[in-house]
Amino acid sequence: MAKVSFLGLGVMGYPMAGHLAAAGHDVTVYNRTAAKAEKWAAQHGGKAAPTPKAAAEGQDFVMCCVGNDDDLRAVVLGDDGAFAGMASGTVFVDHTTASAQVARELQAAGKAAGIGFVDAPVSGGQAGAENGQLGIMCGGEQADYDRAEPVMQVYAKACRLLGGPGAGQLTKMVNQICIAGLVQGLSEGVDFAQKAGLDAEAVFDVITKGAAGSWQMENRHKTMLADEFEFGFAVDWMRKDLGICLDEAKRNGARLPVTALVDQFYGEVQDMGGGRWDTSSLLRRLKR
Template sequence: MSQPISTVAFIGLGVMGYPMAGHLASQGFPVRVYNRTPAKAEAWVAEHGGSHHSTPEEAARGADLVLVCVGNDDDVRQVTTGSQGVLHGMAPGSLLVDHTTASADLAEELDTACREKQIGFIDAPVSGGQQGAENGALTIMCGGTGADFTRAETTLGHYAKAVTLMGPPGSGQLTKMVNQICIAGLVQGLAEGLHFAEQAGLDQQRVVDVISKGAAGSWQMENRHKTMIDDKYEHGFAVNWMRKDLGICLEQARRLQARLPVTALVDQFYGDVQGMGGGRWDTSSLLRRLRAFKDG
């Protein structure tokens, strides 16, 4: 039997999870948090209230809704089905939502594990980056049943501008793959355009001011062109994480027999950026790669 959501647990307080959990606290939810680095959880509680706990299982006890936002498939397994994972602390009728960008296989695996314990499950990867998390303006792509989605939608809306059910478990992750595929091509195109403008002796800012008002405009152009022109990349969504995401996309594409030639090429370009020491640079650092290859 499902129950109303009054107490939540948040597992993972990174650059995304920290502000997302904060939005819930600001709405009056008692939030029980866990983070692999305890100091981060202690700092969050000092800022927002609630309580921090030594294991995911402990944080999940008594929570109607448990939200997870960690790094990859293995991290998710550790904090959910692992020896001290949340599923050991969650009660029948509660709901687990995974915001991690992970594989569709993992989503289906977690859905099965949750159903065995009479727990609802939604895979709900997000788009919008740290800025979107801080501003409560994320886009959330969900996979699960209509009933579970209806229970979670209002709560997720406290840190999102759009929360959409895409289909059964795994559909949220598949939609996020489409998102990353599109971004990869857009960022490479923007990098090449700015590089071309620079080589042609054009005023790059003036070029963007003109073309952004037409068909070439995009979120990436609007939000990343200034730092790209200034060659600043110590911010944003890290190349290491993008390569993790694109690896998931390419593996899924092989199984679906979907052809992703541009995505595969851009993934290799991000490998070059990692080789330059840019694993933590923003994904827009593809422009630095072009500049480096020119100079080299």
């Protein structure tokens, strides 16, 4: 078993760190709100540290899941950052959904200090984190991935190295681009079925088994039909992710017309007060 620290105990990080402790790893946690770290330590029997540096000292691996590029730099770099406490030969694994640019930046900074860095954003949402069933998309050097992969498997349904530094983040962008179009299509389908006077529950019970079926349809159509959105992956987070996708597309020349349009639609949902609603709340925009 390894000595592992986990930085960031949000809706994803809290259960992910819990899986590490349950698997027998020696886990130390850090959270910007210290009370949450203390709560986790009391619940799971690990330790809480006052700074990312203190959490990282003496650890074999440092795992991280925070909000965005700036949050990531804040917990990694500087006098109190994780890199300041990590020894040569250790590995930092970042589960944040961030830019490929920051992944490459931190991988280079880590390499200069003898620290491995794997960008490893996840997919599967809060339920996937709680059930240990996340898809993990990784970028980095093979040797660093090979060392970290057994630790990540504790909360993974699938885990794969997809290329060099930044490849994990680029793959997560593909994931979010695909989801954006799927959720908009599903919203239009639900709205159409209801306005056509169909038994929408029966409709989706049938079409989930055919070519239109998707994770979003299987897991969201019932709550959409019930007009329930106070859960799940927040619109605010999706807009952050789609902004990363659109910025990267400007750099690499990819055309994302549907993604850009759905991003605008999510902006309208935010204007409706739905920033914390699940992404399936695109349906409410159609019913205004």
